[in-house]
Amino acid sequence: MLRALAVDDERPSLEELLYLLNADPRIGSAEGAGDATEALRRINRALESGPDGPDAIDVVFLDIQMPGLDGLDLARLLSGFARPPLVVFVTAHEDFAVQAFDLKAVDYVLKPVRRERLAEAVRRAAAQRGATPPEPAPRDPEHEPDPDHKAVELGGVTRYLAV
Template sequence: MTDETQLKILIADDEPLAAERLQMLLARIEGVYLVGTAHDGESAVRMAEALEPNLVLLDIAMPGLDGIEVARALSRSGDSPAVVFITAFDQFAVAAFDVAAIDYLMKPVEADRLSRSIERARAYLIAREDRAPDELPAAPTSPWLEEFWASDLSGLVRIAARDIDRVTAERDYMRLHVGKRSWLIHHSMAALEEGLDPDLFVRLHRSAIVRRDFIAGFSRNASGRWIARLADGNEQPVGRLYADQVRAIAGR
């Protein structure tokens, strides 16, 4: 697949109005070609095998095979299509991650959000083609958390762990800070500390984890407690229980 090649898309949605809306939105996007529309899971698998789309826009709640099962079935082929889930339900995000979905959009889908998702799928397919997997050894699976799903105004967004500047606790939720934006996820600080790569992240407080290269320096306040100066100009107090982390980072 090249940048100039049209992206062949299959829609799989048992709601005629939802499928029709996707068709109209796709008609406004350059470089895509709709090869067909399936209205249940079984026909989605059959049509994907016959029509060989590059991308499947896949509903989750469908009669027969649901969208997750369809994605698993498609992944068994050697050159499986990319999958973007489009659904009215947000509770399937973890399952979508498990089947390596490119994106997860909430209904009703907005035109610009769909367009961004299409471009993400295109970039993924081009990169996959360039990898020449038969010539390279398989990459080992990382034992650390590599990405998260978080709620967004347009649905759910996938956040790469390496892009997170810091994590702060807010009652039963954790806030992931990425640049000037932030997202809440339902997680515990202890679980994040165990799951995030310790070579990349360090816990500085009972309610804060910071990416190591986001720390610009340390200073002490009037009471002698350490304060971490962050790359964005903010400061993060270091808890007394985590003072050893400062000495370890500074090599003292």
């Protein structure tokens, strides 16, 4: 189970992200920080407790544009640690993706965050940390995707189009 820290200066975005993270069975615990300074304090506690301690952090879900120290700066600081937590950027700005992956980001999720997209980011983080995935949920044929239709998202609206 992953231990996560979500960092976002916009309270509604942080609360939504924490809600989605806590709903994922691969996340053992998720805490929030409203800015990079608060995140650094939380990460310092994690370092003091050790990699298997009660305050350890496996992955940081990080907004990019925040007042003061921004998400990219925080990721640069984290990359200098002996065993840095994984970083997943969660942002409304697609312009920073190349910089994010240069900093070895696990994933880059655009806001508004979709549950499925965040689940993929968590899956990638779990795979990198070697966390064992939970048993898959039993399949419900009534809610299986229709193979004759594809979901297409445009402008925040999802339409199902015939193949």
